[in-house]
Amino acid sequence: MKAASLYRLQGQFENAARQTEQLRENEKMAGVTEQRRKTELSAARNDHRASLKAVTKLDGLLQHLTKRTARRSLALAELSEEDERSPLRLPTER
Incomplete structure (x- = not known):
């Protein structure tokens, strides 16, 4: 074999x-990146x-407040109806 072929x-x-060596280094860096991404995930x-x-807790609170508001609105409506049905009172009667 000639020297040129050997060189x-x-x-x-x-x-x-x-x-x-470059592929091994790339593989090592890919492993580090993968581990970092797993931690971030x-x-x-x-x-x-x-x-x-x-969000689930806020949904529950919203439902509770909605029910409470509905009950209050119903109670106010009933009071308004009662006030409308009752005879007018003079300011001194109250």
Whole structure:
């Protein structure tokens, strides 16, 4: 084998070794990025869960207030009807 062929093969080997090292480094960085993304996803899921819990609580409070307001409106309507039906009183009678 000629020296030129050996140098060419050595150069190809060194290029392949550099590419392999670069691929290993890329794989390592991809693993780090993947782990960071998993951590971010977990935090986002926790935030989402807390938001859903808060929305559910607010929905319950809104339903409660809506029912309470409806009862108050009904009571006010009944009072208004009673006032309309009752005979007018003089200010001194009250």
